[in-house]
Amino acid sequence: MAKLILLVDDDPDFLEQNRGVLSSRGFRVTCVGDPQEALEAIERERPDLVVSDLMMKALDSGFSLARLIKQDPRWAGTPVILVTAVASQRGFDFNPRSREDLIAMNADAFFDKPVAPEALIAKVEELLA
Amino acid sequence: MSEEPVRILVVDDELGVRAGCRKILSAEGYEVTIAEDGQAGWEAFQAHRGFAVLLVDLMMPRMTGLELMKLVREADPDVLPIIITAHATIDTAVEGTKQGAYSYIPKPFTPDELLLAIKNGLERRGLTLEARRLREERERRLLEVAAERSKSNTIIKCITDGILVINTEKLIVLRNAAAAHILPDAELVPFPLEALGCAEVRSLIEEVLDCASGPTILSREVGLGEATYMVNVSQVLEPGGAEPASGGEAAGAVAVFRDITALKKLETAKSMFVSMVAHEVKNPLAAAEGWLNLILSGLAHQDPQEERRMIQRSLIRIRTLRTLVTELLNLTAIETGNFTLRRSPVEVAQVAADAVEANREKSQEKKIQLSFTAGTREKALADREALLMVFSNLIDNAIKYTPEGGHVGVHVSYDGLYVKVTVRDDGIGMDPGDKDKAFDEFYRAKNDFTANVPGTGLGLSLVKRLTELHQGRVSVASSPGAGSEFSVLLPVC
Numbered sequence A: 001m002a003k004l005i006l007l008v009d010d011d012p013d014f015l016e017q018n019r020g021v022l023s024s025r026g027f028r029v030t031c032v033g034d035p036q037e038a039l040e041a042i043e044r045e046r047p048d049l050v051v052s053d054l055m056m057k058a059l060d061s062g063f064s065l066a067r068l069i070k071q072d073p074r075w076a077g078t079p080v081i082l083v084t085a086v087a088s089q090r091g092f093d094f095n096p097r098s099r100e101d102l103i104a105m106n107a108d109a110f111f112d113k114p115v116a117p118e119a120l121i122a123k124v125e126e127l128l129a
Numbered sequence B: 001m002s003e004e005p006v007r008i009l010v011v012d013d014e015l016g017v018r019a020g021c022r023k024i025l026s027a028e029g030y031e032v033t034i035a036e037d038g039q040a041g042w043e044a045f046q047a048h049r050g051f052a053v054l055l056v057d058l059m060m061p062r063m064t065g066l067e068l069m070k071l072v073r074e075a076d077p078d079v080l081p082i083i084i085t086a087h088a089t090i091d092t093a094v095e096g097t098k099q100g101a102y103s104y105i106p107k108p109f110t111p112d113e114l115l116l117a118i119k120n121g122l123e124r125r126g127l128t129l130e131a132r133r134l135r136e137e138r139e140r141r142l143l144e145v146a147a148e149r150s151k152s153n154t155i156i157k158c159i160t161d162g163i164l165v166i167n168t169e170k171l172i173v174l175r176n177a178a179a180a181h182i183l184p185d186a187e188l189v190p191f192p193l194e195a196l197g198c199a200e201v202r203s204l205i206e207e208v209l210d211c212a213s214g215p216t217i218l219s220r221e222v223g224l225g226e227a228t229y230m231v232n233v234s235q236v237l238e239p240g241g242a243e244p245a246s247g248g249e250a251a252g253a254v255a256v257f258r259d260i261t262a263l264k265k266l267e268t269a270k271s272m273f274v275s276m277v278a279h280e281v282k283n284p285l286a287a288a289e290g291w292l293n294l295i296l297s298g299l300a301h302q303d304p305q306e307e308r309r310m311i312q313r314s315l316i317r318i319r320t321l322r323t324l325v326t327e328l329l330n331l332t333a334i335e336t337g338n339f340t341l342r343r344s345p346v347e348v349a350q351v352a353a354d355a356v357e358a359n360r361e362k363s364q365e366k367k368i369q370l371s372f373t374a375g376t377r378e379k380a381l382a383d384r385e386a387l388l389m390v391f392s393n394l395i396d397n398a399i400k401y402t403p404e405g406g407h408v409g410v411h412v413s414y415d416g417l418y419v420k421v422t423v424r425d426d427g428i429g430m431d432p433g434d435k436d437k438a439f440d441e442f443y444r445a446k447n448d449f450t451a452n453v454p455g456t457g458l459g460l461s462l463v464k465r466l467t468e469l470h471q472g473r474v475s476v477a478s479s480p481g482a483g484s485e486f487s488v489l490l491p492v493c
Helices: A012-024 A035-045 A061-071 A099-104 A117-128 B015-027 B038-048 B065-075 B090-098 B111-158 B177-182 B199-209 B261-297 B304-335 B348-358 B360-365 B384-400 B432-437 B459-469
Strands: A004-008 A028-032 A049-053 A080-084 A109-112 B007-011 B031-035 B053-057 B080-085 B103-106 B162-167 B171-175 B217-224 B227-237 B250-259 B343-347 B369-374 B379-383 B407-414 B418-425 B473-478 B484-491
Touching: A004 A012, A004 A035, A012 A028, A012 A117, A012 B261, A012 B304, A028 A035, A035 A049, A035 A061, A049 A061, A049 A117, A061 A080, A080 A117, A109 A117, A117 B261, B007 B015, B007 B038, B015 B031, B015 B111, B031 B038, B038 B053, B038 B065, B053 B065, B053 B111, B065 B080, B065 B090, B080 B090, B080 B111, B090 B103, B103 B111, B162 B177, B162 B199, B177 B250, B199 B217, B199 B227, B199 B250, B227 B261, B261 B304, B304 B459, B343 B348, B343 B384, B348 B360, B348 B369, B348 B379, B348 B384, B348 B407, B348 B418, B360 B369, B360 B384, B379 B384, B379 B484, B384 B407, B384 B418, B384 B459, B384 B484, B459 B473, B459 B484
Parallel strands: A004 A028, A004 A049, A049 A080, A080 A109, B007 B031, B007 B053, B053 B080, B080 B103, B369 B407
Antiparallel strands: B162 B171, B162 B250, B217 B227, B227 B250, B343 B379, B407 B418, B418 B484, B473 B484
16 A cells, blocks of 8 residues: 655645645645644554644644654654754754754754655655665 | 222221321322221221221220121121220230230321231231132032042942942952842952852953953853843053053953843844744745646646646735735834824725725625625724725735635724724634734734635734824724624724
8 A cells, every 4th residue: 555644734735735746656645734633643544754844833843743753652663754934943943964963853854845846755755765 | 819909997086096097008008998986987897898907996985996896807707907095905905806806006106007017917817818718719629529529429329230340459349239239249349359249240350350451341241130231341541541552550440231131132022023024934935836846847737727726826825925025014114113104084984995895806705795884974083095904904804714605894983082993703703812912913823714814914913003003992802703803993083
């Protein structure tokens, strides 16, 4: 069966765009609008990979979601891709500079919005390989 | 000294003495006034004043010489009394000097004896006057110095910036009230620098004191408790030394503490605002770019209908962006005072009606029933365009947050003071938390419904600012599921 990808974003345009990109490559896609729904969807559908926006209701909602996923032994192996429109916010620079930064962010990859379709596909396929 | 002649009052009941004295003294350039007894002498003294010398006989009718002397001395202590008496006894001399006489001349006397006594007396008087003048001047200067010093002290005490003065022995020798408040060290001034509680300030002061190369000023931001201070420490050079540039002898240092907490808060608020703007700008931009990328990549279906839909989606985001920029510019203009209202008496109901018509098409697209009623033709002193923006924004919001088939009603009324424009909808309403923040910049209620409503988060803050520019007020009543009612109150003219 095709791999399932969970998209988490409060912006419906991004959800729809990435759904289009990923489903065109044969992935199954589930879209949710906030981290709480995401946690429920993970329990229910066991996605193979999560792509989440960084800033939804709160500044760090993407980080929290990633941490909750990585800390739960059931999903710790699920790759997480974080995406944000503003990589630096309130004096913080979120751009990871190294592998260690990514680990600290509980993320397997980090993208600035908008993500080029090819780049997203390449990263998703690499992480699921 | 002035060249005015020295004036002498001669009081004697013997005509011969009076005439003789006048003749002798006038010849020497003195200006002489004569009187024949004590009473006449007192009248003459009061009439002319300004006498330097009183030549006075003791035994006279009506008023004795001693009585006259007493009156004169009381009136003008600088007058030099000289007694002329035929009854020259030790007793009278002692009594006379007790009464303040400078000297006495026994009768009969020679012209030289008279002149010598006058000359000596005047010299003595001159010295006394000069000494007094000097003493008074000194006292005045001392008073001035004291006044200056207490003035500087008062000024230093009253300065709201904290001030510490440290001498070369590293003793804190002055601490004003503000500094005592900022650095609550229990020690009484003077106290050693090491006893200063804040290590950061201490090392800054030491750095300046230990700096050998001429006058130094160091500045550092120091956080003390809740507050942030800009601490400026400058070297103080011995006054009167060489030119400052060549480096006079260092006399110590002055540390000035300026409270910049409010500035820092403003700075934080500013950068928060900037990053919010950045986020609000970049998000729609990225979304629009994402759609265009998708079309170009051909990853999406090569369906013209589908492509058209994607273009429309990106257009919506770009329009939001344009509105955002316009609203930002308007907000900035209001905040910097560059938003000029062109106010004239405006019929509020008419403007509200225009705003309703401008939103008619939008409401029809969503099948929302948009109604308008007005119960007043009152006028407000207002900028028509600004009012139109206010009402349009509220109606536009009401339409946005009301599901298809809903109802939006605009009503204008007058309560005797204000014209009230209410925009009521039966839409989704707001949580109390969202309601409180509705007028904040960039605040947008986030829930399942609003996720699909494009908006900048600036519309309502613009409404609020514009209404307040008109001395008006805007408020909202709302609860989830029960719709919202926004009211604008404008004073009538």
